[in-house]
Amino acid sequence: MMEVKPRARLIDYDEKAEEKVATAARLCYSRQGAEELQEQMSREEKEELVRKILDLGHYSTLEHAYFAFHIVCSRVTSHQLVRQRVGVSYSQRSQRYVQEDGFSYIIPPSIKRAGGQVLKEFKEHYQQSQELYDRLLAEDVPPEDARFLLPAIKTNLVVTYNARSLYHFFSLRCCSRAQWEIRGLARQMLKQVREVTAVLFDKAGTDCEVKGECPEGELSCGRLEKIKSDEEED
């Protein structure tokens, strides 16, 4: 039994992501076929066109570019993660077919900060859960039923998003009001897709950063106000 950190790793992506987006956009608005368009645009032209698409909010062409991640997180967070339904595909480690022997788990920061007795009891609880799980399997309880007693443990997923659904994911999950674990994943993911693209994710992130507005209404974290006052000072 081992503590792990939630993490997301970009395992595959579209090397031609921006080219595909630009080609699709140009097809919509020009007389040429896609074949000619692919050849004729320079890298600068492609990036310029992608920038324009982002400015105009014509995000449908972003659906042609794909990014796959290997994600390690708690089952609390995987339950949230899979709620996004459009433009995204999931494969998740099965607890019916895979026995959770020697499972890993994530310790929430608030538990770590509390430390002392709280942290000790939390860890013991995971230890006891593992022991009881093992005992039930030994008594021929099938893994699909023994898992009922397990707390939120580590799970593994492969998740493939298109660039448009990633935009949606980032706008919701990079927000400081999002749950800390999924927010941490979202920020890791945003950093990685930015590293492998030139301009495609220039407008990705929370609405306060990108649009200068906050959709949370009275529940707002106040960050937008801070961003605005910083801008005024500049």
Add this chain to the structure above:
Amino acid sequence: MMEVKPRARLIDYDEKAEEKVATAARLCYSRQGAEELQEQMSREEKEELVRKILDLGHYSTLEHAYFAFHIVCSRVTSHQLVRQRVGVSYSQRSQRYVQEDGFSYIIPPSIKRAGGQVLKEFKEHYQQSQELYDRLLAEDVPPEDARFLLPAIKTNLVVTYNARSLYHFFSLRCCSRAQWEIRGLARQMLKQVREVTAVLFDKAGTDCEVKGECPEGELSCGRLEKIKSDEEED
């Protein structure tokens, strides 16, 4: 803390479900407008048309009819349930915003059958989990973090399906190879939608019952063979 049974209750449905499906189908294949069509078909004609649609497998018109359920199940099963992405909408009790004090839980049949020490330890584990959860809240750990230690407890959902997505759900989840809890819910749901419709769900269920075939290949439960040999005896 209380044991509960998984259950699904039809809380709202389209009283005109079959009329809508028939109207949509007739619109596709006739010169008349939808207004005229609604008025002109007798109940018998509508049911006849729905039967024909089901026979021909033209299921897209089934998307116009909606059925809403209140579902009580374990979080193990809700995690599976929400994986169906098309033609279905979910609202689920939040563990971030709602404290799980005095939670209920589901006991898997295999644990009940095992009884004795197994059942006793299982119940004690839930009791201890509740106590530790309460203790952490008392130490100012937020509910969204304290929930990490909780085993699979009861959750509540409102789920709205259209008739086509229900067909998909029933074909996968009524199967004897589906997990017992979700299969139980699926069968309750199939029974209830059949009670409020005349013919719309005549072809719903597992492939072995409905199509006389099994998509599970070498993992088949063998029920299809039984159905076929029973038919031969008749």
Add this chain to the structure above:
Amino acid sequence: MMEVKPRARLIDYDEKAEEKVATAARLCYSRQGAEELQEQMSREEKEELVRKILDLGHYSTLEHAYFAFHIVCSRVTSHQLVRQRVGVSYSQRSQRYVQEDGFSYIIPPSIKRAGGQVLKEFKEHYQQSQELYDRLLAEDVPPEDARFLLPAIKTNLVVTYNARSLYHFFSLRCCSRAQWEIRGLARQMLKQVREVTAVLFDKAGTDCEVKGECPEGELSCGRLEKIKSDEEED
């Protein structure tokens, strides 16, 4: 052959739309089951809760409420209409199986305004298209091939949206930059759903009206500026 106006008629809707949305929202954030919640809320409480959901932008609960329309429009517009993919279902008159004898058609306002020779030629073209279509059918060309020569003629659809996808539709299609025919339909539809609900569509419409912002960037029609200067005058 006859000229028709594009039109949308609400043919079926969820009488409990707001109740369902409120119930789903309350289920997410309260300890009670859906059954109790449905009973306990007064109409005022339900409307208040729906207003709050709209303010906070928690639109997922809007997916439980459904609205069905019979739409008459040109095939130019139906081709656009069916591009919305999420939370919406379509049934459309088939040109493979239904012969287009005596078809109707829509005359764009710009053609009408041009009048004179333009309008005359436009109408004659439709007349000639009908005659050639009929001649091909008489020569045993199947309807699915004869339709290739048809201009954009009238088509019929039944379309069912959930309230969330309607919001999306209205935000895109009520915009003055949307094509005139689909914009006309969108405005008819928004008017009708507002008539049968109390508060559910209070925030529906274009971003300039609802959010005081314009997503069209440099292509903006300038209406937002007008709205803002009107507000300042008040």
Add this chain to the structure above:
Amino acid sequence: MMEVKPRARLIDYDEKAEEKVATAARLCYSRQGAEELQEQMSREEKEELVRKILDLGHYSTLEHAYFAFHIVCSRVTSHQLVRQRVGVSYSQRSQRYVQEDGFSYIIPPSIKRAGGQVLKEFKEHYQQSQELYDRLLAEDVPPEDARFLLPAIKTNLVVTYNARSLYHFFSLRCCSRAQWEIRGLARQMLKQVREVTAVLFDKAGTDCEVKGECPEGELSCGRLEKIKSDEEED
């Protein structure tokens, strides 16, 4: 004005398609992380695993693999094509923003076979449509309105499918009951994806070829019977 043939060209695909599908599948059913799994499988093992997935019908892992096509077809067929909503993204040449000067078109085989007066009138109709379209533009009718009079002319699309949605597309559209143009495209596409993958599309095609069954009921083309009697002769 020029006659063209409908065509589909694979413009981009996942070179690691089968590896990604195999990795995702193995993640679901093994204790290892995705990183290790990618490295450890030989090409033979990956193909073997993909074959097993196809046999068991566990198609969800196929969603991680993407294939993009440039499609040239009539607007009759593009209207059908865009009706598939799940796991697929479209970008289509706009008739609002791109003027259709010197447009191309597709001549249905039945018109060609008819030949003589039928073919002549069909071609003349397209010629006259082009001339009237040009005349309206000259009279300042905007392209978005002048297009109303156009018959089904050639359009261009970029379409990206995941492998699962391609399976769905092939099962519906390779069928001899599908409209000839979309069937022709589907067969071109199936051929091309088979050329760039080893086993991933082994089970793709119509139900009669792949499953030995026909979903068309009384509308069946009779091909299944032929396949079955051929098999008996072998």
